[in-house]
Amino acid sequence: MKALIDFLQxxxxxxxxxxxxxxxxxxxxKDAARYRAHMRHKAQILADLAQNAAAFLQDVPEPRRQAIQGRLEAMSQSARRSLDLDSTFYMSALLYPEDHTPGTPNDLEKWVAELARRG
Incomplete structure (x- = not known):
């Protein structure tokens, strides 16, 4: 579990x-093209997240593994959708709920902290 948490952190x-x-x-x-490139990079990392984390899930016992894998897949699927739509706004909103307060942790950071607390 530690390797998974380290990878996600x-x-x-x-x-x-x-x-x-x-x-x-x-x-x-004021470089919108560079901003867009960064957002695409973010979305691509998230799109690949479930696949890249798969190796770290091998030592996680069921049913926890299934729950974690489901959450990773949901994040990856949302990111793939943003890339398919080619929506910079959607890419920028990945990991952030509508009521997010700037400067606070995003959904991935919150989830990783929760996983670390549970061990």
Missing amino acids: STAQTIRGIETEAEIALHQD
């Missing part, structure tokens, strides 16, 4: 860094 940090770079591109540099 690393992924969440990578995504946070991409989002930070995207915000700089859009708001400071």
